[in-house]
Amino acid sequence: VTVPDPFPRLPHRAPFLLLDRVLEIGERTGVFMKQVAAADPCVAADGTLPAAFVLEALAQGGGALLSAITDDRVPQPGYLAAVDDFHVLTPPRVGETMRVEVEVLRHFQGATLLRGRALVDGRLCAEGRLTLALPR
């Protein structure tokens, strides 16, 4: 059985694809989920998902959202260009489902500023602002 790739335009693949499913895509917002599993090599020895991978999940959510709301058919390789005010309150743990929410705040000259949040069971785990850029 071939399972359709929910993120055909993201270049990331397991184990560095840090999103499992698309929950919602709106005009400026996207919601995604990731199940934090013990077998995930990104999980730390203490059973938490480290801040760097939470941040990466937000960035991948941003990339997936931008891919979905732009009409370019050829995937553009973007990159995480800047991070502001990012902080982790409580890192997601093994067995928890992380909800990734991203919102486009501003787009200008090939760079997009997004707000990202990671939640578990409605509890805010991490948040920050990210800038994604497409090289010209």
Place this chain on the structure above:
Amino acid sequence: MDRATVLAEVKDLLVKGLRLDRAPADIPDDSPIFGEGLGLDSIDALELVVLVEDRFHVSIPDEEVGKRAFASVAALADFILDEQGRR
């Protein structure tokens, strides 16, 4: 605000907001903001749009307006004064 005040605030915003390694007073009025002027790039442009809109309550809706507003430090001050004068 008069033009000199806006110019001074723009330079202060550029230095503090974009963490430039120079004093505001060392930035010439006619200095281009991008490229060889202050050496800023497209990531800085997005950050500057957000900073200018928040600080001066003006709108830079697209790249065409941005190109005009960001032609130089003085052009940005004049753009802000023009936009504020329309209100």
